[in-house]
Structure formats: C-alpha cells, structure tokens
Amino acid sequence: MNSQFKKGILELLVLNILKRNDCYGYEIVNRISESISISEGTIYPLMRRLKGDGYVTTYLAESTEGPPRKYYHLSASGIEEHNRLKEEWDIFFERVNILLGEES
Amino acid sequence: MNSQFKKGILELLVLNILKRNDCYGYEIVNRISESISISEGTIYPLMRRLKGDGYVTTYLAESTEGPPRKYYHLSASGIEEHNRLKEEWDIFFERVNILLGEES
C-alpha cells in the first residue's frame, strides 16, 4: 500500500468513523485496517493532534478485556472539520480522476 | 488545496501526461495547475527522481520563446510504473470511498 496516498486522508477517515459513535484508538486502527493497512504509530499521534486542535474530546473507560480504553468523541468543530475535509477530498479526487481519464 | 492529498499522486499524474507525449517541466506544471494547484519547486525535484529511477529519459530542445526546454520521455519501465501506480490508486480511492460511504 502506497503510504503517500494516505497522507491527509486518514484524518478524514477517523473523523468519519467518530461521526457515527465514540471509539477508542485500538478500535479505530482495526476498523480502518479492514480496508487500508495502517499502523498504531500513525493513529495515536493523529488522535493527539485532533485533540490538540479541539476536534475531539476524550474520556477513559474500563475494559474487561485489557487495560482501560481512551474513547474519542467528536466535537462540534470536529464535525465542521469533517465536512470541510470531505468536500476538499471530493473535489480533489474528482479532479485527479478527470486528469487520469483524459484520453491518451 | 490540502497539500497532503497530493502526496504520491502527483507522480502518477506526471507519468499519465507523459504517456501521451513528451513534455518539458514548465509545461507539466501548467497542465496540472489547470486542475490542481502545484508549484515548480515540487515538479523539478520530482522529475529528477523519475529520471534517477529510470522512468523517464531527457533531451534538450531550443525554444523561440525563452531558454532551452528539457523534454521528458517516458521509458518502458516508466510505463510499467504508471500502470502499477494507477492500479494502486484505483484500489485506494475505491476503498476510501467505501469507508466514507458507509451509512452513518
């Protein structure tokens, strides 16, 4: 998997997941990994960035299966960021595909 | 324009342009810029990389409108690289769009 392609888009994927319901980091890694290979070393720093930017809030919850989980909750500005990023992505990949599709 | 989105895909866009016909750097910048903002400081180092990897060959040609132009020609392995990258991109954005499309 070309890791360059993922630059920027992983943030949108994470925000998209959190839009549905609160998740903890390990869960996010596993969900995205079903489609796109991703490592924990990518997600945890990303989550910290999202929190620093105010796009998510966090809370801890006990787990019966291991150590406590840190859940992430999408804030109002996180929803805005999601919408903004989604729009940018839609425009971007549409333009790329037009460029790629122009007849040879 | 989110510059992170462009990571990796610009190589594919350049190879795609060169698949049709030989181009010089300044021309490539202008062609891509019609759809996606891009700077010369991105393209020239990229072209050097592509040449270093054997994906393109170069030749100089006079111009009546300014200094000599350095044309880039796609090699056989450049065509292979294009096909490989195109396939990766198709799979990647399909998966991203599936993830983004899952109902909330």
Place this chain on the structure above:
DNA sequence: TTTAGTACCTTGCATAACAAGATACTGTGT
C-alpha cells in the same frame, strides 16, 4: 531599460505515515 513571460534550478521547512520498540492489563493453557 524595464517589465512580463518563459524556462530552468536549489535550499530549507513542514507534515504525516511508518517501523520498532516500550509498557501494562486480561485470560488461557501447561
């Protein structure tokens, strides 16, 4: 001669994904 357009290039910076490892809890098998 000054400016705009064409055309090449480099340096240093910022961003973000990754590999590799550290830490620690729970449950299962021996």
Place this chain on the structure above:
DNA sequence: ACACAGTATCTTGTTATGCAAGGTACTAAA
C-alpha cells in the same frame, strides 16, 4: 507458577514529498 496471545496505550527516529522563497537566464514588448 509461568508463558503466551490478545488487548490497549504510547514514544522515538526515519523517510518521503510538497511548498515557499529564492536564484539564473533567455526573449519580446512597452
């Protein structure tokens, strides 16, 4: 009791690549 797999958090250092900001130099028009 001990080892191991699975769960769950995190950090450090490396790598890739796009960009801003500059430099050089040619042509042609004002």
